[in-house]
Amino acid sequence: MSRETRTTPSIRSAKKARAAFRAGDTSPTAGRAEGFTQANLISVPADWAYEMLLFCQRNPKPCPVLDVTDAGSWGTPLAPGADLRTDLPLYRVWEHGELTAEPTDVVDHWRDDLVTFLIGCSFTFEWALADAGVPLRHIEQGRNVPMYVTDRPCRPAGRLHGPMVVSMRPVPPGRLADAIRESSLMPAVHGSPVHCGDPGGLGIEHLGRPDFGDAVALEPDDIPVFWACGVTPQAAVMASRPPFAITHAPGRMFVTDARDEQYRVV
């Protein structure tokens, strides 16, 4: 995964991944179409779209917006030709904050008033961490990154409120500066960490019991480093209970045609 060995990714790999998911593949998207940006998806009725967009603007670290569709549209310039209703591996349908279905497409759940938000994902900066020599423990251990609901409330927007969710990566002390610098250079995909060290500072009691994803073992001396996480809008849906919403299922993101490097400021 170093700069020397990584080949230039072909856009065909992104299109191929979406085609597989459209055809019924429900596997997680981590490692698929490497080099292409994956995004969190959340669709809400137009009546809630302003509050969702304002919530994202007011909480840009957990909710960096990569694109917003026009109401009813299932297309995005981030992946021309893709269908947001079918091209993710797995979706979640929410009614009044309760999970009511987990289908492989949402054609039958679609509504003409749905506005879809594509939110940046920390997968996007992992290649930059790896290139800078930061080990990615969850990948080494074959696990999904662990995510935690914190005790930090997001700044609310109208009816939308909820806690900030974070992802955690263990970082050796000698690599902390690299991890901070590299992620800082990608503010559109969560940017710099929100917290390093004591999980209690975020109200997290047990690192071994994440709220989403898998527990990951720390090596001796590793510092737990916490980045704001794109699951935050889903937590807001659960807390704020809009009448209807669709999201991607955890770990089953939308694979775009955008390249990870595009989101790096220099």
Add this chain to the structure above:
Amino acid sequence: MSRETRTTPSIRSAKKARAAFRAGDTSPTAGRAEGFTQANLISVPADWAYEMLLFCQRNPKPCPVLDVTDAGSWGTPLAPGADLRTDLPLYRVWEHGELTAEPTDVVDHWRDDLVTFLIGCSFTFEWALADAGVPLRHIEQGRNVPMYVTDRPCRPAGRLHGPMVVSMRPVPPGRLADAIRESSLMPAVHGSPVHCGDPGGLGIEHLGRPDFGDAVALEPDDIPVFWACGVTPQAAVMASRPPFAITHAPGRMFVTDARDEQYRVV
């Protein structure tokens, strides 16, 4: 203006500047409360707020949003205690895209349904350019930065559309890399340039005839460098003709308590 000679700015200078503007001072804000972030202001009826926020999200280089108020509110966390209706030197009131008044406060024009957007300003990265040794010709020449309406349309959002506006700074060839790097590190205040060199590439015919601000002379070999400009939302108001809007008057920005350095990613 080098790092060695600049003193740590005191927040009192920002409060003092706002108090002077509240008391009737209508002078331009360039150079006032140095080190504190200045913002473009635009207030639209709540009925237009979603489209304005979406327009900004879809055009983040010209329209980086620093804050959005709740409808009717004249306060912002960017300057606790400030009154957005009175604390700018000069305002512009727009009806159906036509300028109808240029008052020193907008208390009498205020409406309970106004949502106010504070948009990043390229003044914020000028200290970083200067620190990196990039000469600021407009400041050397005692002029306002020149701004131009380009032939590049913004990506529309509902009823809102309009051209991208840019500011131009002449940069010596040996400093171009510094200018690009330093502004790139501040994506929340327009970030990297959108164009360097031939003005014709943006549909600009005469550098000597800017649409806003003052003409600035280039030194021999200077390259004209163009950054997306926070006047763009005003151009969208002029083009899209919402029934009502308030903006700051050109060069008379809102002085916040935020520090310029806050908007630098590393």
